Amino acid sequence: MRLLVGSDAKQHRMLQYLAGTALLYATFLGLLYDEQVFILGGTLHGLAVYTLSGLALFYLLIRASGRLGLSFHTLAALQGVFGITCNMWSYSITGPLRGATLMGLMVVVVFCTFALRPRQTMLLTFAGLLGMGGTMWWQEAHDPLRFPPGVEAVTFIMMAACSLSVTILTGEMTRLRARLKAKQERLEQALERIRTMATTDELTALPNRRHMNEMLAHEEGRAPRALPTCVALIDIDFFKGINDRHGHAAGDAVLRGFARAARAMLREGDLLARWGGEEFLLMLPDTAVADAGALLDAMRARVAALALPGIELERRVSFSAGLCARHAMESFNDAINRADKALYAAKSGGRDRVAVA
Numbered sequence: 001m002r003l004l005v006g007s008d009a010k011q012h013r014m015l016q017y018l019a020g021t022a023l024l025y026a027t028f029l030g031l032l033y034d035e036q037v038f039i040l041g042g043t044l045h046g047l048a049v050y051t052l053s054g055l056a057l058f059y060l061l062i063r064a065s066g067r068l069g070l071s072f073h074t075l076a077a078l079q080g081v082f083g084i085t086c087n088m089w090s091y092s093i094t095g096p097l098r099g100a101t102l103m104g105l106m107v108v109v110v111f112c113t114f115a116l117r118p119r120q121t122m123l124l125t126f127a128g129l130l131g132m133g134g135t136m137w138w139q140e141a142h143d144p145l146r147f148p149p150g151v152e153a154v155t156f157i158m159m160a161a162c163s164l165s166v167t168i169l170t171g172e173m174t175r176l177r178a179r180l181k182a183k184q185e186r187l188e189q190a191l192e193r194i195r196t197m198a199t200t201d202e203l204t205a206l207p208n209r210r211h212m213n214e215m216l217a218h219e220e221g222r223a224p225r226a227l228p229t230c231v232a233l234i235d236i237d238f239f240k241g242i243n244d245r246h247g248h249a250a251g252d253a254v255l256r257g258f259a260r261a262a263r264a265m266l267r268e269g270d271l272l273a274r275w276g277g278e279e280f281l282l283m284l285p286d287t288a289v290a291d292a293g294a295l296l297d298a299m300r301a302r303v304a305a306l307a308l309p310g311i312e313l314e315r316r317v318s319f320s321a322g323l324c325a326r327h328a329m330e331s332f333n334d335a336i337n338r339a340d341k342a343l344y345a346a347k348s349g350g351r352d353r354v355a356v357a
């Protein structure tokens with residue numbers, strides 16, 4: 001099947017339309033053969049060969065469209081023109097039921113609205129009317145008995161009125177579809193923005209507490225691995241002093257700088273979130289507590305070297321952390337409580353250190 005239709009989604013769609021058109025042509029040709037409503041029997045075989053060859057050619061063109069650089073629009077327009085010529089031919093050779101073949105022009109227009117712009121569809125309709133009008137005029141001039149001029153003129157006017165109305169209506173539908181698509185895109189963008197806002201801390205761009213809680217619940221549901229998940233509560237030291245002496249904006253810059261520096265040291269799968277104020281929670285899945293401690297020490301060194309443009313702090317930025325490895329079956333809530341106690345110990349032990357629970 002893949003060999004027949006390829007793997008490109010756009011090509012699939014074009015081949016689906018082609019298959020729909022082929023079904024229509026086959027039904028139509030079959031009816032003409034069965035009902036014997038045609039008059040010039042010999043040319044019906046010619047029409048059948050022309051139609052089948054055209055369909056085969058379009059199948060090949062669609063399959064090779066990538067290599068040939070043929071766009072969806074061009075292929076649809078070419079198929080539209082081909083449909084019009086089939087219509088002209090079948091109209092010329094069909095007997096009294098030939099009026100029914102005119103419906104084919106409407107089908108061509110509707111098919112093309114999926115691929116063409118309204119103005120292009122209108123052009124195709126004019127081409128169809130020109131082709132069919134020319135065919136009618138030629139037939140009534142050469143075979144007025146079978147194609148009475150009055151009947152042909154009325155038929156043409158009705159066909160023109162119907163196909164123009166269909167073109168206008170389908171054009172309106174195309175515009176509506178485009179508006180709906182644009183609206184849907186805007187909604188998707190808004191939803192993405194809301195999703196980001198709901199899970200991200202605006203100041204530091206780190207995941208927020210809500211997102212961290214979701215990730216902890218997810219982690220709690222996972223099967224235990226060889227190494228535990230470590231959690232660390234991190235709190236910037238003497239942060240109130242930074243705010244008081246240098247202003248809130250400087251405090252914000254410290255929080256952003258810390259987030260940037262700390263985040264740069266994490267592996268994929270680790271998560272650092274702003275837990276509240278100047279406090280952060282770090283989750284390190286599948287990590288030995290000694291490795292988590294080493295990471296936090298390296299993080300302290302990096303944060304200590306933090307350069308904050310335009311801000312002259314009297315002491316380097318430091319943080320204290322309470323670290324613990326979650327026991328098997330222990331809830332993250334309990335593990336975080338233990339880490340909190342360890343953080344308290346780190347603070348009362350002099351700050352700028354990591355205490356392990």
Ligand SMILES: Nc1nc2c(ncn2[C@@H]2O[C@H](COP(=O)(O)OP(=O)(O)OP(=O)(O)O)[C@@H](O)[C@H]2O)c(=O)[nH]1
Pocket residue numbers: 203235236237238239240241243247248249250251252255276277278347351
């Ligand atoms: N600039 C800024 N300050 C914040 C923010 N959130 C909380 N704070 C401030 O952080 C300060 C926290 O101070 P404390 O809890 O007393 O802690 P500390 O001064 O860091 O002292 P230790 O933690 O004991 O070292 C308070 O002054 C809060 O107003 C924020 O988003 N931006």
